Amino acid sequence: MTTNNMTKGDRDLENTLDAVRPDDLRLEKFLPYRLSVLSNRVSNAIAQAYGERFDLTIPAWRVMAILGRFPNLSAADLVEQTAMDKVAISRAVSILLRNDYITRSEDLSDRRRQVLNLSELGRDVYERIVPLAQQYENDLMGSLSDDERRQLDSIIEKLMSRAQDWANRGLLDR
Amino acid sequence: MTTNNMTKGDRDLENTLDAVRPDDLRLEKFLPYRLSVLSNRVSNAIAQAYGERFDLTIPAWRVMAILGRFPNLSAADLVEQTAMDKVAISRAVSILLRNDYITRSEDLSDRRRQVLNLSELGRDVYERIVPLAQQYENDLMGSLSDDERRQLDSIIEKLMSRAQDWANRGLLDR
């Protein structure tokens, strides 16, 4: 999968959209590219729905989604749960505080920590968004067969852990 | 947007990470979220590889990937091929020109258009990146079974077209 065995002459022939060189990269079939396009399309559609209705960014909504299930978390706990970074969490939290969607209280046993929770209002919003989110997901999943749905789960899991490996010890030499 | 059918008592029980309310959203199983995390991990790893070695952003590399297969395209053609927007293309092109990876020439039949091509240098780089890109892809795909690989292709296609529909006529009322 390394060398490119074409002559220069071959190449010169190809100056229309139909010409495809054998060893070229077919971007539209390249997994990282497809993932990125797919993910952006999905995220943008959903971000728009959240944003319009509730003045929430996606990171802010993620924080709510976690706090909805797991009360009394600190920002550091959220970092762990969401794979978002410190700063993103901090900004999301400040949006949510501004909207009165969450409350923040001191942790007396460690005065650096701040314990976060959904407020009454926040829980209301949470309970209205969850079905909306599920509707989007159902709509997506609705385009798949049962078999595909099952496989997708395991596929994502595998790809995710492989990509995670890259992040730790980089791929290749490096 | 007011009611909340849990009692306060219910809620107070749940202050550990193990507590899960039945109708909550499980973010870690939520497809849009997983796609986003996966795509970011993959893109970041690859962006780093391209960037370090060749001073290329991902958009810039995408432009090269298309020009490698399809010579003599204009920026507008690239927009069509890549699903990137005008501005992103324009910026990518200017990076590539600065690096002497592509050439730009007037289209005499329409003096608004500028015809783009890989330069000699650009083609060299292209031919070195293609195997690198394929190596990343193979590594990812390597974690899947043959069956999964086949399915993934069709799954992505379906999800993509569903998400595309959203972009056109928005999901739900709106």
Place this chain on the structure above:
DNA sequence: CGGCAGTGGTTACAATTGAAACCAATCTTA
């Protein structure tokens, strides 16, 4: 105790991205 390494969280600043305005060339149509 007193210092100092590590943690929780925010702030400041630079780089990236997106939206809209913009300029120049072309096309349309009267």
Place this chain on the structure above:
DNA sequence: TAAGATTGGTTTCAATTGTAACCACTGCCG
């Protein structure tokens, strides 16, 4: 052929995001 509409492409400005520095507090070790 002149006026307005359209297209190709760039620039500008605001919003978003990432990185690094930073402050306050805790915990550890002498």
